[in-house]
Amino acid sequence: MNPFRYERATNAANAVAEITQAPTGAFLGGGTNLVDLMKLGVAQPDLLVDVSRLPGPYNRIESLSDGGVRIGAAVRNSELAADRTIRTRYPMLAQALLAGASGQLRNLATTGGNLLQRTRCVYFQDISKPCNKRVPGSGCPAREGYHRTLAILGTSEECIATHPSDMAVALVALDAVVRVLGPNGEHTIPLVNFHRLPGNEPQHDTVLKHGELITGIDLPPLPFASLSHYRKVRDRASYAFALVSVAAALAIVDGVVQDVRIALGGVAPAPWRAWKAEAELRGKPATEEMFRRAADAELADARPLPGNAFKVPLARNTLVRTLLELTEEEQ
Ligand SMILES: Cc1cc2nc3c(=O)[nH]c(=O)nc-3n(C[C@H](O)[C@H](O)[C@H](O)COP(=O)(O)OP(=O)(O)OC[C@H]3O[C@@H](n4cnc5c(N)ncnc54)[C@H](O)[C@@H]3O)c2cc1C
Ligand code: SF4
Numbered sequence: 001m002n003p004f005r006y007e008r009a010t011n012a013a014n015a016v017a018e019i020t021q022a023p024t025g026a027f028l029g030g031g032t033n034l035v036d037l038m039k040l041g042v043a044q045p046d047l048l049v050d051v052s053r054l055p056g057p058y059n060r061i062e063s064l065s066d067g068g069v070r071i072g073a074a075v076r077n078s079e080l081a082a083d084r085t086i087r088t089r090y091p092m093l094a095q096a097l098l099a100g101a102s103g104q105l106r107n108l109a110t111t112g113g114n115l116l117q118r119t120r121c122v123y124f125q126d127i128s129k130p131c132n133k134r135v136p137g138s139g140c141p142a143r144e145g146y147h148r149t150l151a152i153l154g155t156s157e158e159c160i161a162t163h164p165s166d167m168a169v170a171l172v173a174l175d176a177v178v179r180v181l182g183p184n185g186e187h188t189i190p191l192v193n194f195h196r197l198p199g200n201e202p203q204h205d206t207v208l209k210h211g212e213l214i215t216g217i218d219l220p221p222l223p224f225a226s227l228s229h230y231r232k233v234r235d236r237a238s239y240a241f242a243l244v245s246v247a248a249a250l251a252i253v254d255g256v257v258q259d260v261r262i263a264l265g266g267v268a269p270a271p272w273r274a275w276k277a278e279a280e281l282r283g284k285p286a287t288e289e290m291f292r293r294a295a296d297a298e299l300a301d302a303r304p305l306p307g308n309a310f311k312v313p314l315a316r317n318t319l320v321r322t323l324l325e326l327t328e329e330e331q
Contacts, residue, residue, distance in 0.1 A: 001038050008050040012058065012181050012213055015049050020183045020211035022047040027213060029113025030076070032105050037118065041127045042134060051213065052110055058215060061085065067221035070179075073112030073214045077167065078103070080111060090219060092228035092247045096170035099232040102239050112214035115168055115178070115194070118205065119161035119269075120241055122146055132158045133202040143305065149243065152302040152311050154268040159202030160305070161269055163195060164241050169265035170230050172273050173247040175220050182212040191217070195270035202269075224251035224259055227330060231322045232265070233314060242266030244315045250286070250326040257281045257290075264298070267315055274298045277319065286330075291323040292316070 006028075009015035019025045025047035028034060037043035051058070051074060058072040061083050069085060080086060081097035101109065123129045123141050130138035142150055142160055150160045168191070176191040195206050208214070228249035234240040245265035251258040260281050262274035277294035284290045295316040302312050 001041075002044045002046070004038075004045055005047045006050065007047070009054060012051070012054055012215055015051050015054070016181055016183060016211055016213050018047070018049045019213075023210070025049060027051045027112075029074070029110035029116075030105075030108035031113075032101070032109050033113065033117040037125075040125055042118075042125060051112070064218065069219045071111050071217045071219070073110060073179075073216050075111045077101070077106040077109040077111070077114060080167075081106065088226060090170070090174060090222075090225050090228065092225070092230040092249065093167070093170040093174065093219075095230035096166040096232075096245075096247060099230060099242075099245070100166040111167075111217060114165050115171075115191075115214065115217075116206065116208070117164055120164050121150060121161040124161065133161060133198070136201070136203050146307070147305050148307045149241065149266075150305075150308055151268050152304040152308055152315075153264075153272055153299075154197045154270060155303060156198045156200065156202065158200055159198035159269065161198070161202070162241075162266055163205075163268065163270050165271065166230070166232060166242060166245060166265060168195070168271040169242075169245055169263045170228075170247040171217065171219075172271040173228075173249065173261040173263035174222060174225060175261070177218045177220075178214055179216040179218060180208065180212050181215050182209065186215070188218070191271075192273050198269050205269075222249070222261070225249040225261070227251070227326055228261075229322050229326055231318055231325075233318055244311055244318050246315075246319050246322045248319070248322045248326060250323060250330065252286045252327060252330045255286055257284055257286050262298075262319065264315060264319070267302075267311055274319070276300075286323075286327045288320060288324060291320045294323075295319040 026045040028048040058074040232245040249261045264272040277298040280294040
């Protein structure tokens with residue numbers, strides 16, 4: 001591991017100023033992804049500014065006057081999953097958090113760091129191999145090599161990596177908004193616009209610029225999210241990333257879908273909001289046939305490779321199963 005300086009931030013503005021002046025510096029959350037990447041030689045920051053113990057709103061879960069909830073960026077994944085408001089009003093978020101990593105990791109991992117964790121594509125993590133995301137222009141061995149866990153939607157010729165976070169999939173379905181503090185002040189970014197598809201610049205995972213700090217995440221009220229689920233399919237029962245996951249909330253009135261939110265994980269380079277499936281479902285009967293039609297609409301653009309073609313039927317069936325479960329609970 002390269003030598004680096006470590007500083008613990010006592011306020012957000014100072015943290016931003018420090019990183020803005022250090023072109024290869026990085027914020028440190030729980031360190032559960034960044035430190036691993038440093039050990040592997042994938043990340044080589046010369047300065048770490050620890051933002052995991054920022055005080056006040058960065059460390060709190062607060063109710064907002066509009067009925068929504070604000071989650072500080074330094075709130076740990078375990079604390080967020082255990083929060084009573086999150087468990088009752090946004091159950092899919094608590095379920096997504098508990099489906100990720102392990103208890104020990106969740107005790108360390110922060111809300112901000114979780115959103116910015118990097119792909120687990122094996123070539124990205126191996127500095128002896130080419131990888132367009134790690135070294136732009138060096139190639140993508142995953143296309144011809146091991147891609148069983150990689151993406152079927154939103155890919156490009158340059159990169160087919162999947163986004164790894166479970167939490168982000170639930171947050172995208174919930175219309176979450178990311179709060180950012182940069183050298184020029186504060187701004188917000190809808191989470192659905194926060195992660196980038198690879199296109200011809202796979203090295204950029206998000207629209208965040210160097211020096212910009214995530215300070216928190218806002219959840220809108222969304223009353224029908226109290227009936228929501230996160231379903232994750234993986235190779236092992238725990239401690240494994242999603243092959244496919246579905247976050248869904250459903251509002252049914254007299255057997256008809258009044259409103260719906262759906263996002264998919266494990267299938268794309270970003271948490272994938274299923275806009276087409278949602279549009280297909282609104283105003284339609286809440287039946288298995290309609291759920292299958294909606295899943296087919298969303299997956300019509302899938303471009304699988306031989307090793308991950310199984311994800312297309314897996315995503316279809318997981319989405320239908322999740323919606324059926326929600327329908328049964330509603331009745
Ligand atoms: C073995 C293992 C299994 C795992 N399994 C899963 C899983 O199944 N599902 C899942 O979702 N996750 C899983 N994880 C990932 C884990 O949840 C992430 O490592 C964790 O959420 C990252 O959070 P962190 O606070 O430790 O981030 P860090 O590692 O500290 O940081 C990650 C990135 O975020 C940046 N950063 C941190 N905080 C901020 C901020 N406030 N503003 C701007 N930038 C910031 C850092 O500079 C870095 O680039 C697993 C991890 C491991 C090691
Ligand atoms: S899929 Fe993306 S991350 Fe994986 S090797 Fe190709 S360019 Fe690198």
